Amino acid sequence: MANSKFITLLHYILLDVIFPSFCVYCGKLISNGDGVCNNCKSIINLNIKNYSGEYVFSLEEEIHGKRKWFLDDGVWLFKYEEPVTQLVYAMKFKHNKSIARLFAQYCTEAIDIMKWHFDFITYIPVSKDRLWKRGFNQSEVMARCIGKRYNIDVLNLLNIKNEKIAQKKLSGNERFINTYQKYEIIQDTSNIADKSVLIVDDVYTTGATINECARLLKINGVKHVYACIVAYAMLKELII
Numbered sequence: 001m002a003n004s005k006f007i008t009l010l011h012y013i014l015l016d017v018i019f020p021s022f023c024v025y026c027g028k029l030i031s032n033g034d035g036v037c038n039n040c041k042s043i044i045n046l047n048i049k050n051y052s053g054e055y056v057f058s059l060e061e062e063i064h065g066k067r068k069w070f071l072d073d074g075v076w077l078f079k080y081e082e083p084v085t086q087l088v089y090a091m092k093f094k095h096n097k098s099i100a101r102l103f104a105q106y107c108t109e110a111i112d113i114m115k116w117h118f119d120f121i122t123y124i125p126v127s128k129d130r131l132w133k134r135g136f137n138q139s140e141v142m143a144r145c146i147g148k149r150y151n152i153d154v155l156n157l158l159n160i161k162n163e164k165i166a167q168k169k170l171s172g173n174e175r176f177i178n179t180y181q182k183y184e185i186i187q188d189t190s191n192i193a194d195k196s197v198l199i200v201d202d203v204y205t206t207g208a209t210i211n212e213c214a215r216l217l218k219i220n221g222v223k224h225v226y227a228c229i230v231a232y233a234m235l236k237e238l239i240i
């Protein structure tokens with residue numbers, strides 16, 4: 001056992017020498033494994049919001065009526081502004097898994113505060129094309145770190161069945177229309193019936209995605225759906 005720990009340590013030391021890490025915000029050489037130096041970490045403000053989803057777009061209301069909010073509860077950790085925007089960018093587009101692990105630590109801080117009880121964890125899926133380009137789904141990495149911390153299984157429950165235009169190119173109203181029926185449940189749902197599920201996601205803009213995924217979980221028998229989302233942004237603030 002001691003031997004395998006030593007080998008793991010040696011592995012990380014060698015990785016640091018061969019592939020040194022730099023802070024994604026200021027560029028300084030780092031050895032903390034978080035993707036961000038301690039100095040930059042100190043300016044990240046955990047600004048937890050507990051949100052009830054009252055934000056409704058006019059066209060959405062016209063088409064679907066007032067939004068039915070399917071989340072039982074949710075926490076949003078950071079306002080989508082510097083340095084968090086930079087961190088999200090590095091995580092999503094620079095293949096930086098360390099940032100996903102760091103965000104997962106913040107998620108557990110918020111989840112501890114909320115005192116939710118959940119049986120499973122899942123995450124918002126990304127398209128096959130994005131997965132191929134990025135090499136990993138950042139929300140899945142976060143979900144798996146959170147699962148490890150609480151010793152709770154992470155299930156791959158959702159899939160994108162209809163890969164349309166990327167959400168970021170759309171207006172708020174268009175996002176709702178695009179998101180509706182974009183996802184599907186991909187596994188036998190007997191084990192999630194009457195259970196509580198936590199969904200993990202990175203950036204929240206209109207709530208269309210998280211709400212649709214929560215709706216699918218609910219119509220497939222899940223009793224409670226909670227969400228932990230790293231950053232929240234108004235559409236005009238979304239830069240990526």
Ligand SMILES: [Zn+2]
Binds near residue numbers: 023024027037
């Ligand atoms: Zn830094």
